[in-house]
Amino acid sequence: MSAQANKTVAQxxxxxxxxxxxxxxxxxxxxxSLAKYEEALKxxxxxxxxxxxxxxQVEVIKKKFNA
Amino acid sequence: MQxxxxxxxxxxxxxxxxxxxxxxxxxxxxxxASFKVNQGKFVFFDVKDESGSLNCxxxxxxxxxxxxxxxxxxxxxxPKITAWGKFSLTVREIMPVGEGSLKKSFELLxxxxxxxxxxxxxxxxxxxxxxxxxxxxxxxxxxxxxxxLKILENRWGNLVVVLVDxxxxxxxxxxxxxxxxxxxxxxxxxxxxxxxxRGGGSADDLSAFNHEDVVRAIATSRAPTIVGxxxxxxVSLADLVSDRRAATPSNAAEILVPxxxxxxxxxxxxxDMAFNGVTAAIRVFQEDTNLITxxxxxxxxNFMTLQNNSITSFKRTLNQLNPEAVLKRGYSLxxxxxxxxxxxxxxxxxxxxxxxxxxxxxxxKVTDVSSSK
Numbered sequence: 001m002s003a004q005a006n007k008t009v010a011q012x013x014x015x016x017x018x019x020x021x022x023x024x025x026x027x028x029x030x031x032x033s034l035a036k037y038e039e040a041l042k043x044x045x046x047x048x049x050x051x052x053x054x055x056x057q058v059e060v061i062k063k064k065f066n067a
Numbered sequence: 068m069q070x071x072x073x074x075x076x077x078x079x080x081x082x083x084x085x086x087x088x089x090x091x092x093x094x095x096x097x098x099x100a101s102f103k104v105n106q107g108k109f110v111f112f113d114v115k116d117e118s119g120s121l122n123c124x125x126x127x128x129x130x131x132x133x134x135x136x137x138x139x140x141x142x143x144x145x146p147k148i149t150a151w152g153k154f155s156l157t158v159r160e161i162m163p164v165g166e167g168s169l170k171k172s173f174e175l176l177x178x179x180x181x182x183x184x185x186x187x188x189x190x191x192x193x194x195x196x197x198x199x200x201x202x203x204x205x206x207x208x209x210x211x212x213x214x215x216l217k218i219l220e221n222r223w224g225n226l227v228v229v230l231v232d233x234x235x236x237x238x239x240x241x242x243x244x245x246x247x248x249x250x251x252x253x254x255x256x257x258x259x260x261x262x263x264x265r266g267g268g269s270a271d272d273l274s275a276f277n278h279e280d281v282v283r284a285i286a287t288s289r290a291p292t293i294v295g296x297x298x299x300x301x302v303s304l305a306d307l308v309s310d311r312r313a314a315t316p317s318n319a320a321e322i323l324v325p326x327x328x329x330x331x332x333x334x335x336x337x338x339d340m341a342f343n344g345v346t347a348a349i350r351v352f353q354e355d356t357n358l359i360t361x362x363x364x365x366x367x368x369n370f371m372t373l374q375n376n377s378i379t380s381f382k383r384t385l386n387q388l389n390p391e392a393v394l395k396r397g398y399s400l401x402x403x404x405x406x407x408x409x410x411x412x413x414x415x416x417x418x419x420x421x422x423x424x425x426x427x428x429x430x431x432k433v434t435d436v437s438s439s440k
Contacts, residue, residue, distance in 0.1 A: 019341060020340060023337075028348045029352075030345070033344050033345045036344075037341040037344065037345045040337050044331070044337065044338045047334050050224075051224055054224020055220070056219055056228060057227050057228070058216065058227075058228045059230070060232050061229065061230065061231045063231065063250065064243070065250070066242070066246070
């Protein structure tokens, strides 16, 4: 489940980067920018929720390997 | 036992059996002398100290560190008597020990692998931007591994760390590290990256990371690799062959995942930038609208002026056509009743007509009609 969570985080990060690039571009229209602004807000809020209390999980494999 | 008579081969077998039971393997440290490789397959040398010397034999393919006469080595070996009655150690593992020997061996192997192109930049693969499953080859007891986990936890979350817990020093370490790498590369749910980690230690402690097979196993790992071994100053061949070299295990954690604080700050900046973008877009829109409004009124104004001009000239034309204006210039208008007389054919003798001047009208009678043609 946590693996899935990180995929969503990665996707959200990627979307945020795209938005950033879009806002850095030259042709911005009001309607589009409003929609994208809302998206950026939503994404950054989501990221915060996803990252704030996320824990890592450790699996230990104990095994002796033959040479 | 003394009552039983043995054949020579049986005696050798008996002695070897006893040796095997007593010393399945012994670890011996000494200096190498008379090192030679026969037919590229069989390696013979002696290990000796100030007062003793032992014959050693090994297969060339088991030789994972370059060895030269004078090097101090540690060997893992099985004591045996050969069919010719010669006592010999069959060597399974050999590794240089002591700074001088390790350095010498390191340089020799480095040169060899470099020539093969194993350290070429072009071989290096990019690590995943954000890994989900991180395979780790290290010892659960190693301080470096514990630091790695702590930093990983501080920087990021939702990660699955799969540790293959193996010794990272000692003569057993190379085989275990190689096995761990293979195991991680064959997991049903693959890992995104493999971190090979070990904290600081002496040159001897770190020697497994200069073992030829370990280096090759890292080179051929299916998952991209990051190697963080020792302190910043330590360079191992494992470092050089890895896709990414980390100075320490902690540094490996820093390379593998971003710091969530930075990422969140960046997300916030993006949101801020988006807000500024919206504001700017609205401002541009307003300016555009203003410009358009201005354009429209200007056009309208031009149009009106044009219209006005036309009207004025039209008026002037009309004025010129106004009969009164003609009268003003001295002409007069002849009417019969209400009809304007425009030709001599419109009147006959004795017709009564009125003649209109600019300032009034007089009555008149036609007394003569003569056409000009």
